[in-house]
Amino acid sequence: MVKPRDLDPTASPLDYYGSELRRLREAASLSQAELGSCVFVTASLVGQVETTKRVPTRDFSERVDAALGTDGHFSRLAGLVLRSQLPTWFQPFAEMEARASYLSTYQAQLVYGLLQTEEYARAVLATGVPNRLDDLVAARMERQRVLGRERPPLLLVILDQAVLCRPVGGRKVMRDQLAHLLNCADRRWVSLQILPYEAGEHAGLVGSFTALRFDDDPEVVYTEDLISGHMTANLEIVREAARRYANLQAAALPEGKSAELISRVMEERYGDQAESAQLGVA
Numbered sequence: 001m002v003k004p005r006d007l008d009p010t011a012s013p014l015d016y017y018g019s020e021l022r023r024l025r026e027a028a029s030l031s032q033a034e035l036g037s038c039v040f041v042t043a044s045l046v047g048q049v050e051t052t053k054r055v056p057t058r059d060f061s062e063r064v065d066a067a068l069g070t071d072g073h074f075s076r077l078a079g080l081v082l083r084s085q086l087p088t089w090f091q092p093f094a095e096m097e098a099r100a101s102y103l104s105t106y107q108a109q110l111v112y113g114l115l116q117t118e119e120y121a122r123a124v125l126a127t128g129v130p131n132r133l134d135d136l137v138a139a140r141m142e143r144q145r146v147l148g149r150e151r152p153p154l155l156l157v158i159l160d161q162a163v164l165c166r167p168v169g170g171r172k173v174m175r176d177q178l179a180h181l182l183n184c185a186d187r188r189w190v191s192l193q194i195l196p197y198e199a200g201e202h203a204g205l206v207g208s209f210t211a212l213r214f215d216d217d218p219e220v221v222y223t224e225d226l227i228s229g230h231m232t233a234n235l236e237i238v239r240e241a242a243r244r245y246a247n248l249q250a251a252a253l254p255e256g257k258s259a260e261l262i263s264r265v266m267e268e269r270y271g272d273q274a275e276s277a278q279l280g281v282a
Helices: 013-027 032-039 043-050 058-068 073-084 091-099 118-125 130-148 161-165 171-185 235-251 255-270 272-281
Strands: 102-107 154-160 190-195 209-213 220-224 229-232
Touching: 013 043, 013 058, 013 073, 032 043, 032 058, 058 073, 073 091, 073 130, 091 130, 091 220, 091 229, 102 235, 118 130, 118 171, 154 161, 154 235, 161 190, 161 255, 171 190, 171 255, 190 235, 190 255, 209 235, 220 235
Parallel strands: 102 154, 154 190
Antiparallel strands: 102 209, 209 220, 220 229
């Protein structure tokens, strides 16, 4: 059992979650072991969450709500806690992304975060801060809950063909990721286009960017450099981003042809036949 320590609930969302878990567990006259038994985890894990040594998952939070009868209290806190695990410079964008009614993005290197599978995200994030890998993966998956809302944002995505061909995480991870893209593309509010190599020089050579539109706030454009991300509502930049995105849409394959290319790459590069051919050469 983790030794209790004083928490300052105002220090961070994680500290607030831990203090609330301890307070409401004790109010229910449950030990850490007893609560752990109710939610199918160890007493040690409950103690680690209470002392901010572990970040609670959404599944854990939902089971705690059921066990303590807290009417979704911890489930609501989970989103705040998980978002707080994102890099500090990225958190403002994640908050804006969650409020946007319209997202349009061009990605030159990687699948857009909202469309990544868990294993693809894990492989990507492992290149950065692997000691916090589980927390970062959970935070990225939490971002994707916006797509499950009753009224999800309209999502327009253009991926460079290089994204499909870069074997992030290995053959199986990529096969599953491309299959996931095809499933996402079937959703009525998602538009997915691939910018083929044949497009040559294009308006996205300066790099990836994302535009966010809102019902009641000015449009924002987001870009990243090596160190951090940048958001701006500068009208000239917003207009330039819109112009470049329109040019990219025109140069990209139509949605149907894009799906065909994704399917072809999935089979030719990551399918069973490709694996057998590679083994034969070896």
